[in-house]
Amino acid sequence: xxxxxxxxxxxxxxLVFEVFRDLENxxxxxxxxxxxxxxxGPAMLDVGTRWRETRKMLGKEAxxxxxxxxxxxxxxxxxxxxxxxxxxxxxxxxEDTADGTRVTMTFRGTPVSLAARIMNVVGVLFxxxxxxxxxxxLVDLKAACELQATSQG
Numbered sequence: 001x002x003x004x005x006x007x008x009x010x011x012x013x014x015l016v017f018e019v020f021r022d023l024e025n026x027x028x029x030x031x032x033x034x035x036x037x038x039x040x041g042p043a044m045l046d047v048g049t050r051w052r053e054t055r056k057m058l059g060k061e062a063x064x065x066x067x068x069x070x071x072x073x074x075x076x077x078x079x080x081x082x083x084x085x086x087x088x089x090x091x092x093x094x095e096d097t098a099d100g101t102r103v104t105m106t107f108r109g110t111p112v113s114l115a116a117r118i119m120n121v122v123g124v125l126f127x128x129x130x131x132x133x134x135x136x137x138l139v140d141l142k143a144a145c146e147l148q149a150t151s152q153g
Contacts, residue, residue, distance in 0.1 A: 001108070001109045001130070002106065002107065002108045002109075003105075003106070003107040003130060003131045003134055004104070004105070004106045004107075005104075005105050005131070005134060005135055005138060006102055006103060006104040006105065007102070007103050007138045007139070007142050008097055008099065008100065008101070008102050008103075009100050009101045009102075009103060009141075009142045009145045009146060010099050010100040010146050010149065011100050011101060011145040011146055011148070011149035012100065012101065012149065013074055013094050013095070013096055013100075013101040014074050015145060015148060015149055015152070016094055016100070016101040016103065016145045017073070017074045017075075017094050018044075019141060019144050019145045019148060020045075020077075020092060020094075020103070020141055021044050021045035021046075021077070022043070022044060022045075023036050023038060023043045023044070023045060023049070023051055024036070024038075024043040024044075025144075026053075029140055029141060029144040030137050030140045030141065031136065031140055032055050032056070032133055032136055032137060032140075033053060033054070033055055034054040034055060034056055034061060035052075035053070035054040036051055036052070036053055036054075037051060037052040037054075038050075038051045039051055039052060039065065041068070045068050045071065045077060045079075046068060046071055047068050047069065047070065047071050048067070048068065049067070049068045050065065050066065050067045050068075051065070051066055052064070052065050052066075053065075053066060055133075057133075058129075064081050064083055064088075065081060065083075066079050066080070066081045067079065067080050067081065070091075074094060075093065075094055076091065076092060076093045076094065077091070077092055078090070078091040078092075079091075082112070085111060085112055086109050086110065086111050086112065087109070087110045087112050088107070088108070088109050088110075089107070089108045089110075090105065090106070090107045090108075091105070091106050092104070092105050100149075101145075103138065103141075103142075105134060105138060107130070107134055109130075
């Protein structure tokens with residue numbers, strides 16, 4: 001499964017990149033995130049930062065441990081996780097636009113175990129919910145970035 005989305009944010013790229021990387025404030029900025037627990041590295045995402053993120057999914061809490069595997073300052077970063085036989089990779093790129101910043105997000109889920117490959121057929125049913133959740137995250141972060149840009153401007 002692959003989900004790709006982008007959003008334009010009326011804020012400078014450096015500020016947008018900083019807000020997206022800020023784990024400490026993620027639960028206040030993103031409605032879908034219940035809790036974040038940094039396990040390794042800084043709370044301001046960097047290569048090697050590992051954290052546990054708790055979300056409410058389908059009425060239940062779900063934890064995933066994630067790891068930043070690549071980061072280019074103010075340009076991009078990649079986060080990876082492995083859960084229930086599936087490898088997940090989410091990458092974000094940040095580009096200047098005439099009015100601020102365009103963020104492009106790409107999410108991939110690749111089954112690596114036999115059970116996950118079998119469940120991948122069922123997983124197609126959840127693709128819409130995943131797409132909706134990821135879009136909501138982008139919209140929440142856009143609002144946080146624009147609020148911060150306005151308060152600094």
